[in-house]
Every structure is written in structure tokens, then in C-alpha cells.
Amino acid sequence: MALAIEKLRLAGFIIEITLSHHDSYPGILHKTGGTSIASSGWAHPEAKSVFLAYVHDVIRLFTPILPAGTRVYLINEPVSMLFNSYLGNGNWPPGGKRAVSGFYTAMITMRDTLHEAGLLIQQAQWEPAIAKNIRINKKEETLDPILDYIFNWWILDALLHNCIDTVFSGDCTSSFLQTAPFTLGITYYGTIKNSTESITLKPTPSRSIIMPLPVMDFSPNPEYFSKTVKLALDKYPLTTITIAEVGLSSGNTQKAQEWLFDYSNVVQKETAVNFEKYIGIHTLFESAEFSSGEWFFHILNGCDTNTPCVLTPWGNVLLNHIDSL
Incomplete structure (x- = not known):
């Protein structure tokens, strides 16, 4: 891998790397079945130390190859992954179906781990980044504010605004003592709405939060893509923001071409100074x-x-x- 990256860089490519792309984690963190899911994967007590050891290995291996300023996405679509991993249909590891306590533990562990990993990447003179799936609701639908906050903004507020909100209140009750300047890469794959099923989160024994589970619509839509980009730029004006991924999957190449042109026009028309525009090969x-x-x-x-x-x-x-x- 190191040799391949070095050859690409020498050939003139600007390299970005992603350390954790989707629904994977080391097997040592995996427990199967029943209540053990609540301490498996990102909810495992050793998840933070294992991921940070991995980050140290990446820094050791690639510091001689990748120049200062290289963008390093620590993780891709972390929150949607945890929704699927602990609250979904059981198909994503560790296979949780409404494993609410595991979901909460995993969210807190991931937040603290990414914060610390960002500092390590910064110390290596690279650029820490997070690729975040952001989904807004369609204009004819209302999105529950708790679901909106937890799915879209909670982890970003922690990494971009230095906010510690362990009880999902929407308030910055405390802040990290040190912080790294994360870049936000938006991944856009459609909209979100409330389902008819809800779960109850209990961040503390005295606090209960009722949150509807999400329903995703993956249909490409330039209008909602534009609104998503503008919303992120408004919320995080001091953060470098770019587009990490857009979903244009279709059996019709002509239709995908039309979506590409429409999405490209949205990007080209955006004038915010903190918005970075480029085309990358995924x-x-x-x-x-x-x-x-x-x-x-x-x-x-x-x-x-x-x-x-x-x-x-x-x-x-x-x-x-x-x-x-």
C-alpha cells in the first residue's frame, strides 16, 4: 500500500487517504449475539485504544511518503454507520437491532477517539478531516429535531466547534481542552424523514430522549444537495468544507450524467470563501x-x-x- 501511494504521488496525483471507510473494525473488537452487542465494535471498551494505535501506525508508515498538509479523513460516514450497526436490521456489524445502549456508548467512544486522533494527525503536520453524510428533509416533510441533531450535527459540533454534549441536549455544556482544525467533507446521498418507530435513549439515569428512527431516500436531487451544502457552510463558517462523495448510482448513464452536471453547477455557483472545489477520484x-x-x-x-x-x-x-x- 505504501509503495502504491508513493508511486501515485510521484506520478503527480494529490493523495488523500481515508483510515476507516465504512462498516469495518478489527475482529478483536467484535462480540456476537445478545447483550454482548452493547460492548462490541465501536462500543467495545478497547475501541479507542485500538483505533489510536492504528493512527500511530499510519503516521509511522506514511510520514516518509506523504507531504505536510496531506488531507487524512479519519473516518467516512461515522454516524450513519452507527445507526446501521446498532439500530438497524442486524446486517451491519456488530449486528445490533435496536441495541440502544450500544449505540450511545459507540457514539461517545467515537467522538472522543476522533477528537484525539485529529490531534495526532495535526501533530504529524497533516490535515485532519471527517467525511460526514448530511441529510436534510424534503420541504413537504418535517424532521424531528432530535433525529436531525444526532444524525447530522452532533459529531460535527464536537469536532468543528469543540463541543462536548454527552447528553444530546444541543447545548455545549463543556469543551475539549485542545482541538484540531478538522476539514469537513460532505457526503450527499439524498434526504431523510422520520419513521413511525422510535427508540428511547438514556444518556443519564434521569434523562430520557425519544428519537424516531430514520427513513432514507437515496434519490439524487440537486435542489436538496444545494440546500445541504449551504446549511453546512452557514453552520460552520470557519471550517474548510468540500464535497467528499455524491451518490449518482443508476443503471442509466445518461441520467447520471445529467445529475453530475446539475451537482457540478451547484458547486460552481457557491461563493463561500471556506468552500473548496475540486474533482477527485474515489x-x-x-x-x-x-x-x-x-x-x-x-x-x-x-x-x-x-x-x-x-x-x-x-x-x-x-x-x-x-x-x-
């Missing part, structure tokens, strides 16, 4: 994705020695769009 090869099909992350079907690389249909669309800018 994943080069289809085989690097965890699911089959044209997911519009990869641009190459493959490359053989001494023959030209074969572009995916999406790769052709994307490169033609870049050439037109």
Missing part, C-alpha cells in the same frame, strides 16, 4: 468496490500491460465533463 477500479454494478465511483474497468486502460461508461462521462470545465 476509486479507480470496479474490483475495489464491495458491490457489483455501475456505482459511479470507479472509472476504469481494467488496465493490462502495454495496452490502453479501458474506461467504464461513467469514466468516459466524468472525463468528458472535466475536459469541458
Whole structure:
């Protein structure tokens, strides 16, 4: 991996790395079944120390290769991952179904871990970042404020505003003594609404919070994408904000091209000084994705020695769009 990154950098690529992309964690943190889920994964007592040891290893291995200022996403879509891991249908590890106490423990552990890891990345002279899935509600629907806060903003307030809100009150009851200047990479995959099912969180014995579980709509929508970007820029005016991912998955390449143009127009029209605009390659090869099909992350079907690389249909669309800018 280190050799591949070094070759890409020497070839002229600007490298960003993501330390934890999605629903994975070391097997040593995994417990299966029943009440043990409440102390598994990010809710495990050793989760923080294991992740920080991993960050130290990354710094040791890549400091000779990656220059100062390299953007390091510590984690991708952390809160949506925990919703799926502890409150979902049991398909995401550790397999929680309404494991409310595990969800709460995992949220607090992840917040404290990312805060400390950000300081380590800063000390390595790199740029700490978080890729956060932000979902607003459609204009004809009302989103519960507790769900909105916990799903969208709680972890960002902790890392970008230095806020410690252990009871999910929406108030900054205390602050971290040290903080690193995180960059926010927005991942946009549609909207959110309340489901008809709720859970009860108990941050303290005397405090109970009723929160509806979310229902996701993954339909691409430039209007709501624009509103999401503007909302984040308004909430965090002193934070560098960029777009880490957008979801354009479709069996129709022509339709995905239209969405790409619409999303690109939103980005180009935004004038906020803290908004960073660029086009990055998420994943080069289809085989690097965890699911089959044209997911519009990869641009190459493959490359053989001494023959030209074969572009995916999406790769052709994307490169033609870049050439037109």
C-alpha cells in the first residue's frame, strides 16, 4: 500500500487517504449475539485504544511518503454507520437491532477517539478531516429535531466547534481542552424523514430522549444537495468544507450524467470563501468496490500491460465533463 501511494504521488496525483471507510473494525473488537452487542465494535471498551494505535501506525508508515498538509479523513460516514450497526436490521456489524445502549456508548467512544486522533494527525503536520453524510428533509416533510441533531450535527459540533454534549441536549455544556482544525467533507446521498418507530435513549439515569428512527431516500436531487451544502457552510463558517462523495448510482448513464452536471453547477455557483472545489477520484477500479454494478465511483474497468486502460461508461462521462470545465 505504501509503495502504491508513493508511486501515485510521484506520478503527480494529490493523495488523500481515508483510515476507516465504512462498516469495518478489527475482529478483536467484535462480540456476537445478545447483550454482548452493547460492548462490541465501536462500543467495545478497547475501541479507542485500538483505533489510536492504528493512527500511530499510519503516521509511522506514511510520514516518509506523504507531504505536510496531506488531507487524512479519519473516518467516512461515522454516524450513519452507527445507526446501521446498532439500530438497524442486524446486517451491519456488530449486528445490533435496536441495541440502544450500544449505540450511545459507540457514539461517545467515537467522538472522543476522533477528537484525539485529529490531534495526532495535526501533530504529524497533516490535515485532519471527517467525511460526514448530511441529510436534510424534503420541504413537504418535517424532521424531528432530535433525529436531525444526532444524525447530522452532533459529531460535527464536537469536532468543528469543540463541543462536548454527552447528553444530546444541543447545548455545549463543556469543551475539549485542545482541538484540531478538522476539514469537513460532505457526503450527499439524498434526504431523510422520520419513521413511525422510535427508540428511547438514556444518556443519564434521569434523562430520557425519544428519537424516531430514520427513513432514507437515496434519490439524487440537486435542489436538496444545494440546500445541504449551504446549511453546512452557514453552520460552520470557519471550517474548510468540500464535497467528499455524491451518490449518482443508476443503471442509466445518461441520467447520471445529467445529475453530475446539475451537482457540478451547484458547486460552481457557491461563493463561500471556506468552500473548496475540486474533482477527485474515489476509486479507480470496479474490483475495489464491495458491490457489483455501475456505482459511479470507479472509472476504469481494467488496465493490462502495454495496452490502453479501458474506461467504464461513467469514466468516459466524468472525463468528458472535466475536459469541458
